[in-house]
Amino acid sequence: MGKKRMTESTYRIQGATGEWEVVIGLEVHAQVTSNAKLFSGAATAFGAEPNTQVSLVDAAMPGMLPVPNRECIRQAVRTGMAIEAQINKWSRFDRKNYFYADLPQGYQISQLYHPIVGEGQIEIVLDEKNPDSSTKVIGVERIHVEQDAGKLMHDQHPTSSYVDLNRSGVALMEIVSKPDMRSPAEAGAYLSKLRTILRYVGSCDGNMDQGSMRADVNVSVRKPGEEFGTRTETKNVNSVRFVMAVVEHEANRQVDVLEAGGKIVQETRLYDPDRNETRSMRSKEDAHDYRYFPDPDLLPLVLDDAFLDECRASLPELPDVKRKRYEQALGLSAYNAATLTADADTARWFETLVAEAARIQGKSESDVAKASANWLLSELYGALNRLGKTLETSPVGPTDGAELLALVADGTISGTIAKQVFEIMLETGDKPGKIVEEKGLKQTSDTGAIEAAVATVLANNADKVEQYRGGKEALFGFFVGQTMKAMQGKANPQVVNELVKKALAG
Numbered sequence: 001m002g003k004k005r006m007t008e009s010t011y012r013i014q015g016a017t018g019e020w021e022v023v024i025g026l027e028v029h030a031q032v033t034s035n036a037k038l039f040s041g042a043a044t045a046f047g048a049e050p051n052t053q054v055s056l057v058d059a060a061m062p063g064m065l066p067v068p069n070r071e072c073i074r075q076a077v078r079t080g081m082a083i084e085a086q087i088n089k090w091s092r093f094d095r096k097n098y099f100y101a102d103l104p105q106g107y108q109i110s111q112l113y114h115p116i117v118g119e120g121q122i123e124i125v126l127d128e129k130n131p132d133s134s135t136k137v138i139g140v141e142r143i144h145v146e147q148d149a150g151k152l153m154h155d156q157h158p159t160s161s162y163v164d165l166n167r168s169g170v171a172l173m174e175i176v177s178k179p180d181m182r183s184p185a186e187a188g189a190y191l192s193k194l195r196t197i198l199r200y201v202g203s204c205d206g207n208m209d210q211g212s213m214r215a216d217v218n219v220s221v222r223k224p225g226e227e228f229g230t231r232t233e234t235k236n237v238n239s240v241r242f243v244m245a246v247v248e249h250e251a252n253r254q255v256d257v258l259e260a261g262g263k264i265v266q267e268t269r270l271y272d273p274d275r276n277e278t279r280s281m282r283s284k285e286d287a288h289d290y291r292y293f294p295d296p297d298l299l300p301l302v303l304d305d306a307f308l309d310e311c312r313a314s315l316p317e318l319p320d321v322k323r324k325r326y327e328q329a330l331g332l333s334a335y336n337a338a339t340l341t342a343d344a345d346t347a348r349w350f351e352t353l354v355a356e357a358a359r360i361q362g363k364s365e366s367d368v369a370k371a372s373a374n375w376l377l378s379e380l381y382g383a384l385n386r387l388g389k390t391l392e393t394s395p396v397g398p399t400d401g402a403e404l405l406a407l408v409a410d411g412t413i414s415g416t417i418a419k420q421v422f423e424i425m426l427e428t429g430d431k432p433g434k435i436v437e438e439k440g441l442k443q444t445s446d447t448g449a450i451e452a453a454v455a456t457v458l459a460n461n462a463d464k465v466e467q468y469r470g471g472k473e474a475l476f477g478f479f480v481g482q483t484m485k486a487m488q489g490k491a492n493p494q495v496v497n498e499l500v501k502k503a504l505a506g
Contacts, residue, residue, distance in 0.1 A: 085120025
């Protein structure tokens with residue numbers, strides 16, 4: 001399309017008539033973590049055979065009445081509390097009327113006028129290397145609870161479509177942002193941070209590839225400082241990368257239309273990732289098109305203080321608080337703290353590693369945290385990426401990692417030998433202590449043996465010794481390396497340094 005993108009901090013699209021600003025809002029549908037649906041007792045397991053998780057309520061059989069699932073309401077409230085949102089003690093369900101083959105009732109039970117959660121906010125980080133100085137707050141307008149529709153299956157028969165009602169009635173939280181984002185990077189950071197929060201809270205697994213979290217992307221463009229333009233909504237985008245691509249493509253498309261003298265139509269669009277383009281689906285309906293009215297089968301939700309107190313008390317330490325604690329209490333760098341807290345499972349793995357390392361070494365967690373973080377983020381992550389595994393499927397657990405770190409810390413093995421031991425751990429699953437014993441890898445501090453190795457190295461490199469003594473001090477590392485090689489990496493590096501320095505000075 002020939003548009004030039006400027007820096008993300010001042011993201012602009014350069015067109016023939018000047019610069020354009022993009023305005024973005026996201027409506028995220030997050031499937032609530034629960035064993036039953038929003039208004040029935042049917043199961044919610046992913047991957048079940050079609051139409052095996054459908055109750056009479058989900059199938060809209062006559063006379064069936066919905067009964068709210070307390071756990072779904074609780075999870076929505078906890079999510080609202082996690083983003084510092086207003087929790088509405090009184091809320092109400094409405095019927096959103098439309099007719100489609102995968103909606104047996106002919107309406108969706110949702111919340112339009114009185115949602116359970118009001119305004120909140122999410123802080124995003126725009127530069128991971130400087131997380132404390134690159135933040136932006138994105139407003140959240142509301143979270144409401146609604147039931148999902150079923151699924152049409154068009155690939156089962158050449159002339160027919162089938163309906164799978166397993167998802168019909170599954171509880172969703174619709175999390176609606178304010179139009180506060182101004183670049184693809186901000187939209188991606190917002191969605192990533194929201195997913196992190198949901199996973200910490202446990203209210204949604206955030207698995208976008210399984211459809212349990214998907215985003216409707218609202219995009220409009222305007223000349224900087226002018227009123228908002230007409231927006232389009234691209235439905236059901238199922239990855240952070242695709243959301244960023246939708247913003248990029250749709251903003252450029254709208255600029256092309258406007259600069260050619262056309263108008264943007266308020267409509268619903270679909271994203272084709274293979275062609276990296278959006279296509280028109282239908283004109284965008286307004287609320288009155290759905291003929292919303294209060295659901296006559298459901299009383300308003302009234303939340304008491306005891307319920308709210310229980311929800312608040314059940315919240316875990318949230319990612320922003322945890323990140324600051326890692327920096328301040330554990331002494332980690334801002335980058336490492338941000339990386340370790342970006343995923344709830346990673347943070348839990350790291351905290352187990354630190355706790356075990358501190359216990360084995362008899363030290364405080366702050367004493368072992370830096371070494372633990374560096375090993376996890378470099379050695380372990382590097383190995384897992386190479387093996388195509390995750391922390392969940394890692395052949396080395398946090399307790400084994402802590403034992404390996406302790407062997408280095410107490411001088412039993414060197415850092416170089418630790419890398420060899422780690423590779424064997426990955427291959428065999430054996431404990432590091434067992435490997436060190438069986439392979440005879442213990443580090444030696446025997447000064448006599450090390451002095452003999454140093455003497456041999458200096459004798460074999462007399463010319464370099466002369467150069468060193470003549471002022472070429474950079475050769476010191478060469479002598480240390482040759483000595484470590486002669487000792488097969490088993491010499492204590494500190495002792496080697498001291499003895500090489502002593503011999504060169506002699």
